[in-house]
Amino acid sequence: xxxxxxxxxxxxxxxxxxxxxxxxxxxxxxxxxxxxxxxxxxxxxxxxxxxxxxxxxxxxxxxxxxxxxxxxxxxxxxxxxxxxxxxxxxxxxxxxxxxxxxxxxxxxxxxxxxxxxxxxxxxxxxxxxxxxxxxxxxxxxxxxxxxxxxxxxxxxxxxxxxxxxxxxxxxxxxxxxxxxxxxxxxxxxxxxxxxxxxxxxxxxxxxxxxxxxxxxxxxxxxxxxxxxxxxxxxxxxxxxxxxxxxxxxxxxxx
Numbered sequence: 079x080x081x082x083x084x085x086x087x088x089x090x091x092x093x094x095x096x097x098x099x100x101x102x103x104x105x106x107x108x109x110x111x112x113x114x115x116x117x118x119x120x121x122x123x124x125x126x127x128x129x130x131x132x133x134x135x136x137x138x139x140x141x142x143x144x145x146x147x148x149x150x151x152x153x154x155x156x157x158x159x160x161x162x163x164x165x166x167x168x169x170x171x172x173x174x175x176x177x178x179x180x181x182x183x184x185x186x187x188x189x190x191x192x193x194x195x196x197x198x199x200x201x202x203x204x205x206x207x208x209x210x211x212x213x214x215x216x217x218x219x220x221x222x223x224x225x226x227x228x229x230x231x232x233x234x235x236x237x238x239x240x241x242x243x244x245x246x247x248x249x250x251x252x253x254x255x256x257x258x259x260x261x262x263x264x265x266x267x268x269x270x271x272x273x274x275x276x277x278x279x280x281x282x283x284x285x286x287x288x289x290x291x292x293x294x295x296x297x298x299x300x301x302x303x304x305x306x307x308x309x310x311x312x313x314x315x316x317x318x319x320x321x322x323x324x325x326x327x328x329x330x331x332x
Contacts, residue, residue, distance in 0.1 A: 079103050080125075080231050080262050085134035087120050094120050096286040098134070102231070107253055107263045109273040109294075112283035118266050119159055121283070122235050125264075126156050138231070152180070155224035159235040159266075161216040165209035169200055169219050172208060173226060180227040187226075194222035198245070213240030221249070232256065235266045250276055274306040282309075 080102040087095040095117040102108045112118045123129045125136050127147045136143045143150040164172060170191055177187030195204045198218040208216060217240055224232060238246050253276045257263060267273050273280065274294055282290040290297060290309075297309050 079139060080264070081137040081140075082121070082125065083135045083137065085121065085124055085136065086132045087117075087124060087129070088132045093286050095124070095131075098283070098286070098288055100281050100288065100291055102262045102264045104230075104260045104262045105257055106279060107257050107265055107277045109277035109280035110264055110266045110283070111268075111270070111273065111280055116283045117286040118283055119235065122159075122233055122264075122266060126154065126233060127151065152227070153230040155227070155229035155232045157217075157220050157224045157232075157234045157237045159239075161213065161220055161239075163208050163216055163219065166207060168205050168207055169195055169211070169215075170204040172219060173222055176223040177226055182227060190226055191222075194226065198222055198248075214242055214245060217241050218245060230261065232261055232263045233266075234263065236268070237265075238267065238269060238272065246272070270305075270307045280306065
């Protein structure tokens with residue numbers, strides 16, 4: 079189990095993430111939601127070891143991951159928010175590189191890389207440079223790279239950015255299959271309809287603090303609201319959005 083305990087990050091004496099605690103359990107897809115600037119990406123960067131927390135811990139199976147961050151990363155699959163890839167490599171070369179960095183045997187790397195590219199409908203582009211790929215194709219390469227070493231924990235930060243409808247549907251089924259296989263999955267997204275379909279539990283962050291941590295069904299019952307979108311809006315957005323939309327159109331019309 080992945081546990082985040084009292085995680086806090088200050089920048090210039092301002093808390094960007096403030097005393098955040100939650101758990102991501104094996105066999106469960108946990109949604110991590112919040113408006114832009116709420117601290118989601120900062121939380122993720124602290125979990126994966128890209129930045130140091132001011133206070134708090136990240137634990138894997140009860141052990142502080144910073145005691146052996148390399149061992150933790152061997153068990154981690156991570157899709158970052160921004161698709162940063164070596165654009166001069168081909169899709170196949172990139173997956174081969176990731177497989178070797180993960181210390182997989184060469185024959186396993188070759189087999190898995192080619193099979194992943196085929197299953198993500200990238201086989202015909204496997205020898206084309208990544209610089210020629212669309213945004214959605216790059217995302218599929220990143221997802222393939224995160225899965226290549228069969229990790230125990232997956233952290234997926236806006237993984238569907240730019241992907242087409244077919245790939246999004248495949249990804250939904252893939253998440254369900256991974257959860258059935260016992261993976262612990264933290265899923266960060268602004269696409270609330272997808273979160274509502276694939277996540278058993280959601281954590282909602284607002285101004286760096288957790289304002290909800292519960293199952294989607296229980297939140298619906300508790301707040302007497304029919305959808306996650308309406309729950310999210312009521313918890314983190316205090317403006318009348320319909321009125322604001324009318325005002326914007328009014329400004330457009332002069």
